[in-house]
Amino acid sequence: MFKKILLAADGSEHSKRSAEHAINLAEKFNGTIEAVYVVDAKSSKEDVLHNVDKYKVKEERQQKIQPVLDLLDNSKVEYNVQMLHGEPGPAIVEYANQHDFDCVVVGSRGLNKLQTMVLGSVSHKLAKHVYCPVLIVK
Amino acid sequence: MKDESYYTTNKRGAKLNLQTIKQNWFGNIKGDVLSGIVVALALIPEAIAFSIIAGVDPMVGLYASFCIAIVIAFIGGRPGMISGATGAMALLMITLIADHGLQYLFAATILTGIIQILFGVFKLSSVMKFVPRSVMVGFVNALAILIFTSQLQHFVGEGWVMYALVGLTLAIIYILPRFTKAIPSTLVAIVVVTAIAIFANFGVRTVGDLGNLTQQLPVFLIPSIPFNFETLMIIFPYSLALAIVGLLESLLTANIVDDMTDTESNKNKESRGQGVANVVTGFFGGMAGCAMIGQSVINVKSGGTGRLSSLVSGVVLMFLIIVLGGVVVQIPMAALAGVMIMVSIGTFDWSSLTNLHKLPRTDAAVMVVTVVTVVVTHDLSKGVLAGVLLSAIFFAAKISKVEVTQIAALEGSKKIYKVYGQVFFASVNDMLDKFDFNDTVKEVEIDLSNAHLWDDSAIGALDKIEMKFEQNNIHVTYSGLNDESKHLKKRIGGFSKASGH
Numbered sequence: 001m002f003k004k005i006l007l008a009a010d011g012s013e014h015s016k017r018s019a020e021h022a023i024n025l026a027e028k029f030n031g032t033i034e035a036v037y038v039v040d041a042k043s044s045k046e047d048v049l050h051n052v053d054k055y056k057v058k059e060e061r062q063q064k065i066q067p068v069l070d071l072l073d074n075s076k077v078e079y080n081v082q083m084l085h086g087e088p089g090p091a092i093v094e095y096a097n098q099h100d101f102d103c104v105v106v107g108s109r110g111l112n113k114l115q116t117m118v119l120g121s122v123s124h125k126l127a128k129h130v131y132c133p134v135l136i137v138k
Numbered sequence: 139m140k141d142e143s144y145y146t147t148n149k150r151g152a153k154l155n156l157q158t159i160k161q162n163w164f165g166n167i168k169g170d171v172l173s174g175i176v177v178a179l180a181l182i183p184e185a186i187a188f189s190i191i192a193g194v195d196p197m198v199g200l201y202a203s204f205c206i207a208i209v210i211a212f213i214g215g216r217p218g219m220i221s222g223a224t225g226a227m228a229l230l231m232i233t234l235i236a237d238h239g240l241q242y243l244f245a246a247t248i249l250t251g252i253i254q255i256l257f258g259v260f261k262l263s264s265v266m267k268f269v270p271r272s273v274m275v276g277f278v279n280a281l282a283i284l285i286f287t288s289q290l291q292h293f294v295g296e297g298w299v300m301y302a303l304v305g306l307t308l309a310i311i312y313i314l315p316r317f318t319k320a321i322p323s324t325l326v327a328i329v330v331v332t333a334i335a336i337f338a339n340f341g342v343r344t345v346g347d348l349g350n351l352t353q354q355l356p357v358f359l360i361p362s363i364p365f366n367f368e369t370l371m372i373i374f375p376y377s378l379a380l381a382i383v384g385l386l387e388s389l390l391t392a393n394i395v396d397d398m399t400d401t402e403s404n405k406n407k408e409s410r411g412q413g414v415a416n417v418v419t420g421f422f423g424g425m426a427g428c429a430m431i432g433q434s435v436i437n438v439k440s441g442g443t444g445r446l447s448s449l450v451s452g453v454v455l456m457f458l459i460i461v462l463g464g465v466v467v468q469i470p471m472a473a474l475a476g477v478m479i480m481v482s483i484g485t486f487d488w489s490s491l492t493n494l495h496k497l498p499r500t501d502a503a504v505m506v507v508t509v510v511t512v513v514v515t516h517d518l519s520k521g522v523l524a525g526v527l528l529s530a531i532f533f534a535a536k537i538s539k540v541e542v543t544q545i546a547a548l549e550g551s552k553k554i555y556k557v558y559g560q561v562f563f564a565s566v567n568d569m570l571d572k573f574d575f576n577d578t579v580k581e582v583e584i585d586l587s588n589a590h591l592w593d594d595s596a597i598g599a600l601d602k603i604e605m606k607f608e609q610n611n612i613h614v615t616y617s618g619l620n621d622e623s624k625h626l627k628k629r630i631g632g633f634s635k636a637s638g639h
Contacts, residue, residue, distance in 0.1 A: 041398060047397065048397050085397070
């Protein structure tokens with residue numbers, strides 16, 4: 001039933017908890033996980049400015065979601081990592097809807113607490129616009 | 139046979155090329171047109187404000203943004219990137235215009251373009267890697283500070299109305315996006331503040347008070363300057379600084395757009411494109427410009443990724459000026475100052491402040507020195523130079539630490555010195571002190587397998603070591619020279635005795 005799972009990851013505490021739930025789900029249904037990390041315009045600018053080249057940029061981003069990758073590495077679930085560019089909400093919605101996922105797992109809030117209060121969060125956008133079931137982890 | 143294969147690959151190459159051209163132009167028509175319009179609206183206030191910073195009529199900046207956007211659309215190396223009149227360039231030309239006038243600016247702009255074209259033709263974009271990251275961070279921070287301080291003059295002698303209007307502009311710019319992102323908030327801010335200023339009849343200073351706006355297309359003109367060596371000597375320093383700063387900001391912006399769109403771009407082609415754009419701009423009455431980080435981010439965020447977006451932004455910009463020129467001159471300076479304060483806040487790299495204590499001390503020092511040099515000299519290129527020089531010194535200091543360890547062998551009659559690190563002019567003095575020349579041993583072996591000899595100072599130092607040991611009747615042998623060091627030794631012909639002559 002839940003064969004192909006999308007996990008929205010930003011390296012926050014909430015995304016670690018969502019990773020645990022995604023892993024449980026994948027183990028139960030013998031599914032695979034695709035961990036997705038979105039780079040928005042602001043971090044694009046900062047990362048390029050602070051790093052020597054694009055390999056270093058990639059390395060630093062990988063490091064940001066390392067806690068989530070560690071959890072995935074320690075499980076038996078097959079997974080891969082995808083870096084997307086754009087606004088986190090719409091970018092994940094588009095990716096999820098284009099690639100026929102069975103379930104999207106996302107934390108109730110990410111790194112940016114202020115923004116969740118003012119704008120309505122990524123999880124809210126996903127719940128509204130993704131076609132498949134969305135699991136919001138508290 | 140050979141010719142034929144050449145022909146087919148060439149043909150295939152040409153076909154592929156045509157496909158990329160088509161993709162670059164028409165792969166994203168709707169996104170590019172919409173984002174181009176958004177960018178044009180955001181470009182107008184900036185082009186006017188940067189002209190005022192430079193001390194020229196608003197038309198000079200508007201013509202520059204128009205010409206550069208259109209030329210870059212065709213020959214730039216990074217589709218989706220927006221170029222035009224920028225703050226970094228405007229700040230560099232203030233004294234040239236004040237001392238020598240507008241015609242010299244046009245000439246300097248053309249020369250800037252020629253330097254940039256040469257830069258691209260000789261594929262020098264990789265030289266940019268010698269500009270360390272901390273210098274780049276210092277560069278954008280200094281730029282932000284200068285844009286901010288350049289606005290302070292507009293507040294001199296103004297009453298509360300000025301402050302209130304600037305405050306209102308900033309409030310609209312920052313609060314409106316929380317509710318809608320459909321219309322650029324800077325545009326709304328300018329329209330609202332202009333409307334208030336006109337209807338309330340505040341009598342505040344407007345764009346029209348600071349310069350003229352002609353509602354016509356730019357025309358070709360040759361700068362009316364004496365074509366002699368003296369003129370060249372006046373404009374060359376400015377052009378060189380403009381060329382370097384322009385390329386620095388353009389290539390940084392290209393890297394950011396590369397990352398945002400997850401695609402590659404040709405940096406040498408971009409350098410040539412920036413050069414041609416500046417040459418054209420100079421002949422059409424515009425000031426030198428370069429790529430704009432803020433506008434490019436707006437463009438990509440609004441869905442623009444192709445060459446069409448830059449073309450549309452240029453055309454729409456000029457169209458709006460021709461149609462709405464009469465309204466544009468009534469924009470109060472307060473609204474523009476507000477927009478410029480927003481630009482400076484957006485340009486400043488705030489994360490560098492929060493991370494300053496985490497950075498290595500030397501990196502933080504380079505960043506601060508770059509910023510301070512620029513703020514004191516008002517010249518971004520001097521700041522970059524100071525930053526690059528300082529980090530080169532730090533680098534040399536860092537790698538000039540040579541370790542030498544001693545191992546006794548053959549029951550104390552022989553000693554092995556192991557040398558670790560880079561042996562060159564800056565490190566040899568330090569290294570010499572680590573040898574004990576008045577030793578009682580008969581033989582000394584210098585193990586260089588973990589060392590690298592870089593220059594004749596290194597060879598000279600080893601000769602000196604050998605000589606000093608020989609004076610005390612201690613025989614010296616070498617081991618573990620790597621190939622490159624061996625080659626250097628052979629070429630310079632050092633190691634007088636131990637090399638076995």
